[in-house]
Amino acid sequence: MAARGLAGLLPAQTQLEYALLDADSAQEKENLVYQYLKRMDSPERDLVVPELGADLQWLNTEGPISLHKDLCGKVVVLDFFTYCCINCLHLLPDLHALEHQYSDKDGLVIVGVHSAKFPNEKVLDNIKSAILRYNIVHPVVNDADAMLWHELEVSCWPTLVILGPRGNMLFSLVGEGHREKLFLFTSITLKFYKERGQIKENKIGIKLYRDSLPPSPLLFPGKVTVDVSGERLVIADTGHHRILVTRKNGQILHTIGGPHSGRRDGRFSEAAFNSPQGVAIKNNVIYVADTENHLIRKIDLESELVTTVAGIGVQGVDKEGGARGEEQPISSPWDVVFGNSIAGTQEDDVLWIAMAGTHQVWALMLEGGKLPKGSDLKKGACLRFAGSGNEENRNNAYPHKAGFAQPSGLSLAPEEPWNCLFVADSESSTVRTISLKDGAVKHLVGGERDPLNLFAFGDVDGAGINAKLQHPLGVTWDKKRKLLYVADSYNHKIKVVDPKMKNCATLAGTGEAGNVVGSSFSQSTFNEPGGLCIEDSGRFMYVADTNNHQIKVLDLETQILSMLPILTPEACDVPDNLPVQKDKITNLPKLPKSAPNIQLPSLTVAPGQTIQFLLKLTLPPDSKLNEEAPSSWFITAEDNTWLLQGQCPSGEIKDISSQTLIPFQLPRSCLSAEAILAVKACLYYCSKGSSACMMRGISFSQPLQIAPTNQGTLTQVELTHSFLTN
Numbered sequence: 161m162a163a164r165g166l167a168g169l170l171p172a173q174t175q176l177e178y179a180l181l182d183a184d185s186a187q188e189k190e191n192l193v194y195q196y197l198k199r200m201d202s203p204e205r206d207l208v209v210p211e212l213g214a215d216l217q218w219l220n221t222e223g224p225i226s227l228h229k230d231l232c233g234k235v236v237v238l239d240f241f242t243y244c245c246i247n248c249l250h251l252l253p254d255l256h257a258l259e260h261q262y263s264d265k266d267g268l269v270i271v272g273v274h275s276a277k278f279p280n281e282k283v284l285d286n287i288k289s290a291i292l293r294y295n296i297v298h299p300v301v302n303d304a305d306a307m308l309w310h311e312l313e314v315s316c317w318p319t320l321v322i323l324g325p326r327g328n329m330l331f332s333l334v335g336e337g338h339r340e341k342l343f344l345f346t347s348i349t350l351k352f353y354k355e356r357g358q359i360k361e362n363k364i365g366i367k368l369y370r371d372s373l374p375p376s377p378l379l380f381p382g383k384v385t386v387d388v389s390g391e392r393l394v395i396a397d398t399g400h401h402r403i404l405v406t407r408k409n410g411q412i413l414h415t416i417g418g419p420h421s422g423r424r425d426g427r428f429s430e431a432a433f434n435s436p437q438g439v440a441i442k443n444n445v446i447y448v449a450d451t452e453n454h455l456i457r458k459i460d461l462e463s464e465l466v467t468t469v470a471g472i473g474v475q476g477v478d479k480e481g482g483a484r485g486e487e488q489p490i491s492s493p494w495d496v497v498f499g500n501s502i503a504g505t506q507e508d509d510v511l512w513i514a515m516a517g518t519h520q521v522w523a524l525m526l527e528g529g530k531l532p533k534g535s536d537l538k539k540g541a542c543l544r545f546a547g548s549g550n551e552e553n554r555n556n557a558y559p560h561k562a563g564f565a566q567p568s569g570l571s572l573a574p575e576e577p578w579n580c581l582f583v584a585d586s587e588s589s590t591v592r593t594i595s596l597k598d599g600a601v602k603h604l605v606g607g608e609r610d611p612l613n614l615f616a617f618g619d620v621d622g623a624g625i626n627a628k629l630q631h632p633l634g635v636t637w638d639k640k641r642k643l644l645y646v647a648d649s650y651n652h653k654i655k656v657v658d659p660k661m662k663n664c665a666t667l668a669g670t671g672e673a674g675n676v677v678g679s680s681f682s683q684s685t686f687n688e689p690g691g692l693c694i695e696d697s698g699r700f701m702y703v704a705d706t707n708n709h710q711i712k713v714l715d716l717e718t719q720i721l722s723m724l725p726i727l728t729p730e731a732c733d734v735p736d737n738l739p740v741q742k743d744k745i746t747n748l749p750k751l752p753k754s755a756p757n758i759q760l761p762s763l764t765v766a767p768g769q770t771i772q773f774l775l776k777l778t779l780p781p782d783s784k785l786n787e788e789a790p791s792s793w794f795i796t797a798e799d800n801t802w803l804l805q806g807q808c809p810s811g812e813i814k815d816i817s818s819q820t821l822i823p824f825q826l827p828r829s830c831l832s833a834e835a836i837l838a839v840k841a842c843l844y845y846c847s848k849g850s851s852a853c854m855m856r857g858i859s860f861s862q863p864l865q866i867a868p869t870n871q872g873t874l875t876q877v878e879l880t881h882s883f884l885t886n
Contacts, residue, residue: 165313166321166332168207172200173331180341193348197330201352206328209238209321210311217284217302219291222365225271225299228327233360235349236323237270237342240314242277243290244586244631244650246492246516246566248318249452250336250475252294257339258346259298267325267350267359272300275309277317278617278631280650286673286688289707292370293380293399293435295421299364322349325358337477377726378404381704382437383449383495383634383691384711390695393702393724394439394446395711401433403448403459408700409825410711410725411808416459416466423453423473431466433457438495438514438570438691447511449493456485456493456513456524456542470513470524470542479518481543488542491517495634495691497570499581499596501529501537512545512581514567520547521567521583521594532599533559546594546601553588554611559599564592565614569634569647569691578659582644584632589617591635591646591657604644605629605657605664619651619671627664629655634691638716640698647689647703654681654689654703654714668714668721675708677721684721686712715768715828718868722770725823727808749792749842751857758881762863767830771875773822775813777858778882779845785816786853789844793822800835802827813841830866837862839879856883 176196183189211228218224225231239255241248255270262268276282282304291300303309312321312329320338322331322345331345353359379399386393392413395404402418414428422432436457438449444461447469455471469485476489495514500507509527523531525541537543545559552563569584574596581594582604590607594600606629608616618628634647644657645667653669667681674685687707694701694716701714702724711724765771775793785791794810797803805827813820822839840859847854860879 165311166319166329167313169329169332172196189344190348193344194352197349197352200328200330201324203326203328206324206326209323209327209329210308212301212303213307217304219284219288219300219302220297220366220368221299222367225301225364227323230364231269231271231323231327233267233325233358233362234264234269234364235267235325235346235353235359236327237268237346238308238321238323239270239272240275240309240317240319240321241272242275242281242317243287243294244277244281244566245317246587247336249294250492250517251318251320252296253452254339254342255298256295258342261343262346262350264364265361267354267361268346269364270298272296272298273303273308274300275303275306275314275317277615278650280630280652280673280688283673286707288369289380289688292373295370297366297368299366322346324349325353325360376709378709378711380706380709381690381711382435382706383439384702384704385439385441385693386695386700386702387441388696390697390700392441393711394441395704396436396439396448396691398435398437398451398706399709401435403433403436403439403446404726405446405461406724406726409727409807410823411727414461414464421452423450423455425457425466425468428464428466431457437568438493438497440496440498440511442498442508447496449496449513451492451494451516454490454492454517456490456496456511469540475517477518479520479544479549481522482541484540485524485542486540490522490542491515493517493522494566494568495570495584497572497581499572500574501525501527501531503530505529512570512572514570514583515544515547516566516568516586518544518547518549519551519564519566520549521545521564521570521581532596546599551587551614552611553585553590553607553614553616555592555601555603557598557600559594559601562601563611564588569632571635571637571644573637573639573644573659575639578642582635582637582659584635584646586631586633586649588614589629589631591629591632591644593659604659605662606632617650619648619653621655621665623664624662627662629664634689634704636692636694636701638694638698639696645692645694645701647692649688649690649706652686652688654686654692654701673707675705675710677712677723681714681719681721684712713768718767720766720768722768722825725770725825727823749794749857751840751842751859752855755840755857755859756881757859757861758879760860760862760877760879762865763875763877764865764867765826765875766868767826767866768828769826769875771824771826771877773824773839773860773862773877773879775820775822775839775841775879776818777813777816777841777843777880779816779843780847780883783845783847785813786844786846789853789855791841791843791845793820793839793841795822795824796838796840797835798838800832800837802831803835803837813843816843826864826866833866835864835866837864843883858883 382398424432434452446459494516498508554563565587620628630650
């Protein structure tokens with residue numbers, strides 16, 4: 161018969177659950193589940209899951225999958241999830257382990273049923289990004305209108321439903337933390353139906369979305385921060401499981417960890433992270449929220465060592481804390497920021513932690529001190545500061561009685577009259593404040609007054625509760641202007657909040673997901689920006705544009721937006737903010753006098769604008785590059801060497817079958833309104849039928865008109881030339 165919803169399973173499964181509590185051995189538990197299946201296995205009384213609509217969109221498959229045709233003869237685990245939900249993310253390691261133990265050939269198939277909470281999560285491209293970000297390798301169906309959710313009367317995320325080989329419902333598991341039961345129920349179900357010859361070994365057509373993606377310098381960067389000098393950025397390259405330290409021009413100084421996930425302390429080349437998010441830097445020390453390892457890590461740039469300072473490497477359920485950091489279990493830390501304890505003797509003696517997994521804000525004591533409404537604490541203590549642990553939008557004068565809903569971003573405003581932490585509380589779609597005087601938790605913008613309503617989201621500029629956000633993940637305080645900037649992630653916008661008036665307004669982004677580096681903030685687009693920071697001078701804001709795999713740079717004075725190029729150390733060895741060294745210029749190859757000089761049309765550009773030169777050269781027929789000789793490109797600006805400050809003046813040409821990308825960013829302070837840039841290439845190649853090696857050169861002269869302009873801040877210029885004869 162058709163399913164009456166999960167309620168139809170309740171009487172029998174509840175009886176089983178009580179019996180399992182009284183069971184003393186693994187064998188007794190297995191026998192109880194086996195007997196339960198014997199009672200439930202009746203085709204006449206089956207609670208059958210209805211077929212999924214043929215028009216639904218599928219991911220990680222070669223095409224749509226039918227529950228009653230393609231999955232007939234399989235034990236199926238339906239995972240009802242939504243990708244914003246931290247509890248759903250906590251379940252993924254259990255599912256990864258299950259599908260590692262049992263394949264479709266063994267008779268098991270896991271199907272993710274994505275039932276969106278937020279409108280933004282109904283969009284297929286956004287679900288694709290989430291699947292890649294969280295390494296989901298089983299089929300996923302986009303049940304955007306929650307049809308199966310309503311048919312089965314599912315009530316919360318996550319919910320697992322285990323089906324027998326006829327599509328018959330057998331078990332449901334609501335919430336996270338049921339790993340033992342999941343493995344027990346699944347293994348006995350496979351055994352039960354194999355004994356009855358009802359399990360089929362056919363393979364399901366899997367086509368992973370991740371296999372079609374081109375490589376990129378960054379993969380889903382979650383957070384970014386800037387040091388006090390404004391000269392160094394720290395990027396959580398979340399999808400590559402690594403931390404990058406770069407100059408402000410994008411030149412990589414340190415790569416720590418990656419590209420694969422893991423959990424390992426040690427030298428930079430040995431260390432491993434698992435989807436790191438929040439980062440905080442002071443001098444040469446970086447703290448990292450190592451989210452999926454449930455750890456706080458410390459990076460020492462001088463000794464080039466990574467250590468663990470909080471967490472034990474597995475998800476914690478403790479909502480109080482108080483143990484030494486390395487002995488204290490924690491749960492999905494999402495952001496970190498430095499702060500000061502009460503009556504502490506040192507500055508930045510506390511690391512505040514957005515503990516998304518337990519819906520709280522915690523503190524790691526970097527020195528001995530005292531927290532608001534708390535007792536004296538020793539160095540190394542790690543404990544809850546605010547939040548009851550209930551997932552709520554509850555404000556309260558007592559920090560332990562307040563409720564958060566997946567806090568994901570933190571920023572500190574230490575000066576009066578603020579003296580508070582700002583919290584991006586993602587699942588309540590609000591920004592909240594925590595007083596650093598008395599710990600009181602208050603509302604700033606977004607959400608609504610009912611503390612249990614976590615569906616008060618939207619995209620509305622306004623004041624206080626009249627403003628609406630959609631799953632904000634990041635906040636940063638502008639101490640120069642006394643304003644707060646918010647990564648309104650699912651609205652694909654950056655918003656600005658005046659905390660004095662509680663006004664919230666759109667600063668950048670159209671509200672549509674995209675990657676347009678536009679002529680103004682309002683015309684530019686983002687795709688689920690996850691984090692942001694602002695340098696102390698208040699001029700440049702850096703945004704982790706997560707689903708675009710980029711860091712965007714917003715010049716708050718000129719209102720110009722640009723993309724930060726990520727440049728490898730090998731390709732770029734010019735110190736930022738220093739003149740180009742003369743020996744670098746003299747070491748550049750000299751082109752032969754016969755080298756053509758191609759004059760390009762004048763280009764109107766703005767300070768800070770990025771130009772991408774796309775170099776495509778063609779050799780004579782039957783010729784190939786000489787692998788022993790260094791073919792290269794280089795940039796010169798004879799009368800305007802200020803143009804080259806902080807640039808990469810040269811790089812190798814290893815393959816001319818494809819375009820060579822040459823990034824160039826104009827200085828944000830330009831000394832002249834006109835300049836000429838020369839892009840040159842020197843090739844060493846051989847005729848395939850000859851041992852002779854030839855050298856050819858080409859120069860492209862690019863005049864620049866520099867002025868505030870309506871041009872986009874990313875401009876591409878194609879440089880093409882064919883060397884026709886030897």
